[in-house]
Amino acid sequence: MAESECIFCRIVNGEIPCAKVYEDDAVLAFLDLGPMAKGHTLVVPKRHCENLLAFPEEEAPALIAALKKVGNAVMQATGAGGFHVLQNNFPAAGQTVFHLHWHIIPRSEGDGMSLWAQGTYGEGEMAELAASIAERM
Ligand code: 5GP
Ligand code: ZN
Numbered sequence: 001m002a003e004s005e006c007i008f009c010r011i012v013n014g015e016i017p018c019a020k021v022y023e024d025d026a027v028l029a030f031l032d033l034g035p036m037a038k039g040h041t042l043v044v045p046k047r048h049c050e051n052l053l054a055f056p057e058e059e060a061p062a063l064i065a066a067l068k069k070v071g072n073a074v075m076q077a078t079g080a081g082g083f084h085v086l087q088n089n090f091p092a093a094g095q096t097v098f099h100l101h102w103h104i105i106p107r108s109e110g111d112g113m114s115l116w117a118q119g120t121y122g123e124g125e126m127a128e129l130a131a132s133i134a135e136r137m
Pocket of ligand 2: 003006007008009010047048049098099
C-alpha cells in the first residue's frame with residue numbers, strides 16, 4: 001500500500017486528526033477510535049512498515065520504551081489495574097490497518113473482557129509442533 005493511502009501515515013503526518021497521548025522521534029501514540037476499553041491506545045512507529053515481520057530490529061528499543069511509558073500512563077489515567085499489549089499481523093489475525101501498531105488495552109478486575117480461549121494438545125502433538133517451528137528458524 002502506498003504510504004499516501006495509509007491511514008496511520010496520514011495521522012502521523014498530521015493530515016488526519018487524532019487524540020494524541022505521546023510522541024517522540026520514532027513513535028506516535030493516540031487513542032483508538034473503537035476502544036475495547038476506555039483509554040485503549042495505539043502505539044505506532046512513525047516510519048511506515050506493514051507488520052512485525054517488516055519491522056527493523058534497531059527500532060525496537062524506542063518502541064519498547066514507548067510501550068512502557070504509554071502503558072503505565074494509560075493504567076494510571078484510567079484507574080486500571082493492568083493492561084494488555086496486543087499486536088495483530090495479517091488479516092487472519094485481525095489486522096485491519098496495514099501500518100504496524102501495538103494496542104494498549106487497560107484492564108480492571110471484573111471488567112468482563114475475555115481474550116484467552118485456551119485449548120489442549122493431543123499425545124505427542126506438542127513436541128512435534130515445537131520441533132516443526134524450531135526447524136524454520
Ligand atoms: P488492527 O485490527 O489492525 O490491529 O487495529 C486497527 C485499529 O485501528 C482498530 O482498533 C481501529 O479501531 C483503529 N482505527 C482504524 N482507523 C482509525 C483512525 O482513523 N483513527 C483511530 N484513532 N483509530 C483507528
Ligand atoms: Zn503507514
